[in-house]
Amino acid sequence: MNEKTARPMAGVFSPVVTPFTANYGPDTGRFVRHCRWLLSQNVGLAVFGTNSEANSLSGDERMALLETLVDAGVDPARLMPGTGCCALTETVRLSRHAAGLGCGGVLMLPPFYYKGVSDEGLFRNFSEVIERVGDPRLKIYLYHIPPVAQVGISRSLIERLLKAYPNSIAGIKDSGGDWEYTKSVIQTFQGTGFDVFAGSEAILLETMRAGGAGCISATANVNPGPIHRLFATWTEADAEAQQKALVATRAEFQKFPMIAALKQAIAHWSDDPSWSTVRPPLVELTDGQKADLVANLNALGFQMPGLA
Amino acid sequence: MNEKTARPMAGVFSPVVTPFTANYGPDTGRFVRHCRWLLSQNVGLAVFGTNSEANSLSGDERMALLETLVDAGVDPARLMPGTGCCALTETVRLSRHAAGLGCGGVLMLPPFYYKGVSDEGLFRNFSEVIERVGDPRLKIYLYHIPPVAQVGISRSLIERLLKAYPNSIAGIKDSGGDWEYTKSVIQTFQGTGFDVFAGSEAILLETMRAGGAGCISATANVNPGPIHRLFATWTEADAEAQQKALVATRAEFQKFPMIAALKQAIAHWSDDPSWSTVRPPLVELTDGQKADLVANLNALGFQMPGLA
Numbered sequence: 001m002n003e004k005t006a007r008p009m010a011g012v013f014s015p016v017v018t019p020f021t022a023n024y025g026p027d028t029g030r031f032v033r034h035c036r037w038l039l040s041q042n043v044g045l046a047v048f049g050t051n052s053e054a055n056s057l058s059g060d061e062r063m064a065l066l067e068t069l070v071d072a073g074v075d076p077a078r079l080m081p082g083t084g085c086c087a088l089t090e091t092v093r094l095s096r097h098a099a100g101l102g103c104g105g106v107l108m109l110p111p112f113y114y115k116g117v118s119d120e121g122l123f124r125n126f127s128e129v130i131e132r133v134g135d136p137r138l139k140i141y142l143y144h145i146p147p148v149a150q151v152g153i154s155r156s157l158i159e160r161l162l163k164a165y166p167n168s169i170a171g172i173k174d175s176g177g178d179w180e181y182t183k184s185v186i187q188t189f190q191g192t193g194f195d196v197f198a199g200s201e202a203i204l205l206e207t208m209r210a211g212g213a214g215c216i217s218a219t220a221n222v223n224p225g226p227i228h229r230l231f232a233t234w235t236e237a238d239a240e241a242q243q244k245a246l247v248a249t250r251a252e253f254q255k256f257p258m259i260a261a262l263k264q265a266i267a268h269w270s271d272d273p274s275w276s277t278v279r280p281p282l283v284e285l286t287d288g289q290k291a292d293l294v295a296n297l298n299a300l301g302f303q304m305p306g307l308a
Numbered sequence: 309m310n311e312k313t314a315r316p317m318a319g320v321f322s323p324v325v326t327p328f329t330a331n332y333g334p335d336t337g338r339f340v341r342h343c344r345w346l347l348s349q350n351v352g353l354a355v356f357g358t359n360s361e362a363n364s365l366s367g368d369e370r371m372a373l374l375e376t377l378v379d380a381g382v383d384p385a386r387l388m389p390g391t392g393c394c395a396l397t398e399t400v401r402l403s404r405h406a407a408g409l410g411c412g413g414v415l416m417l418p419p420f421y422y423k424g425v426s427d428e429g430l431f432r433n434f435s436e437v438i439e440r441v442g443d444p445r446l447k448i449y450l451y452h453i454p455p456v457a458q459v460g461i462s463r464s465l466i467e468r469l470l471k472a473y474p475n476s477i478a479g480i481k482d483s484g485g486d487w488e489y490t491k492s493v494i495q496t497f498q499g500t501g502f503d504v505f506a507g508s509e510a511i512l513l514e515t516m517r518a519g520g521a522g523c524i525s526a527t528a529n530v531n532p533g534p535i536h537r538l539f540a541t542w543t544e545a546d547a548e549a550q551q552k553a554l555v556a557t558r559a560e561f562q563k564f565p566m567i568a569a570l571k572q573a574i575a576h577w578s579d580d581p582s583w584s585t586v587r588p589p590l591v592e593l594t595d596g597q598k599a600d601l602v603a604n605l606n607a608l609g610f611q612m613p614g615l616a
Contacts, residue, residue: 283426
């Protein structure tokens with residue numbers, strides 16, 4: 001394999017949910033334990049993603065949590081922290097910090113406050129980040145999630161960035177919910193070393209068949225083993241059946257606000273109610289929702305083996 | 309007048325555009341000069357608003373600029389800095405800083421990354437901010453701008469916040485573009501000391517007639533004198549004519565990306581090209597747009613008297 005096809009980050013990643021204390025402070029002990037459990041299930045750590053409530057954390061809080069993980073012995077090569085903020089200077093600060101710690105990659109939202117911005121403006125943003133960080137270890141996975149960020153990443157922007165910064169632009173997480181777009185991005189950049197991660201395991205099999213690199217999915221927080229198994233065995237006979245089972249489990253979480261539901265499942269299966277806390281502006285599930293989620297998942301035979 | 313009708317911030321405010329150096333750094337000298345010019349035109353300083361590119365500034369950059377203004381002798385009572393961020397802890401940090409400097413108010417966006425959040429979640433957010441800042445000098449003007457933030461401020465949320473924190477919840481800037489909503493908010497909270505600022509001078513006369521407190525408008529950066537004049541003389545015979553002229557001037561800016569157009573007008577009328585710089589992800593006007601803007605404004609007899 002040459003450098004351009006090595007795919008150092010290929011696989012399944014979880015946008016790790018961030019546990020909070022009753023006072024909404026980051027709960028470092030539970031955070032490290034959850035990360036270790038995910039790694040034990042062969043799932044990498046896309047900490048500070050949308051489902052991590054990362055946008056409800058300050059830059060200082062994110063950097064402190066990242067240092068906690070590295071200090072706890074987590075391999076930085078398995079880390080893909082979110083570092084994209086509204087402010088150029090804050091994105092630079094977080095990206096420099098992540099690259100300096102040796103993180104395998106960073107997942108970078110475009111600046112998302114101003115709407116209807118041009119590709120030229122977005123190119124300048126990413127270009128400034130790369131130039132200012134000035135660290136060849138910085139590997140950027142662009143984060144395309146128009147349903148939330150409202151500002152997306154176009155194919156022509158990717159093309160221009162890849163041409164200007166082939167060493168820094170490593171791939172994309174596509175949470176656009178439009179399989180045709182995902183497929184077109186995989187096809188367009190095939191062979192360039194630009195890795196495409198599906199934003200959901202619901203299309204993991206399709207993504208792997210099309211030549212993608214894996215997925216980065218909310219529900220990898222709660223169902224990591226089976227999702228990794230499909231990634232590892234997608235060419236085998238039972239792949240379609242595996243995919244179907246993953247979709248069924250995911251569907252139970254999608255019936256509720258996702259982040260609160262993920263945390264509630266962890267709270268229930270680890271018998272640790274404090275996990276259900278979310279930071280404002282999110283709210284936890286109601287008691288009725290909590291009971292329904294657990295009952296529905298039990299009916300599927302859902303488990304979280306090895307969860308502390 | 310009792311405390312509840314004193315309206316300490318009534319009037320016209322400008323979301324002050326932030327000048328940048330060629331390297332996209334905040335240009336403190338030009339910033340202070342522009343703020344002084346606005347004050348000389350009787351316009352208050354809503355620094356770090358949408359049109360300030362505030363969401364492209366880090367928290368540290370905002371705090372440094374605010375301190376620069378206060379150190380330069382700007383009366384903090386005339387300052388209404390934007391302090392609402394996605395992250396609760398960052399909003400607390402900026403709001404505590406602004407209140408500590410004695411700012412007359414703060415303009416607070418709701419957390420705007422997560423979409424479709426509940427009023428309960430937003431209430432918890434503002435409640436936590438108020439409790440954590442814990443400073444009776446904190447006067448919050450809620451910032452309702454759904455076309456950009458996508459997360460708005462409902463009447464029932466205002467009602468609940470006002471009831472819980474009558475000393476801290478001071479008013480709203482309504483940039484929703486829906487006059488019926490603006491009017492309903494003015495009417496609902498009449499007499500409670502909750503001040504409603506229109507988000508545009510295009511509805512300043514209507515706002516004053518309905519009982520509003522003034523406006524906070526992008527174009528107050530370039531047309532402050534005439535906008536303030538309507539605020540000060542809205543009961544006079546020529547008010548309709550004044551309003552019409554304000555709308556005509558504003559319309560010329562609305563033909564272009566607003567922030568770049570505001571900066572270009574300042575660059576042109578102060579003969580200082582460096583003012584045209586915007587920070588990514590925004591881009592400056594093209595040469596053709598620059599020429600069109602100036603020609604159109606000249607045709608209206610537009611001037612910026614006293615601009616350095």
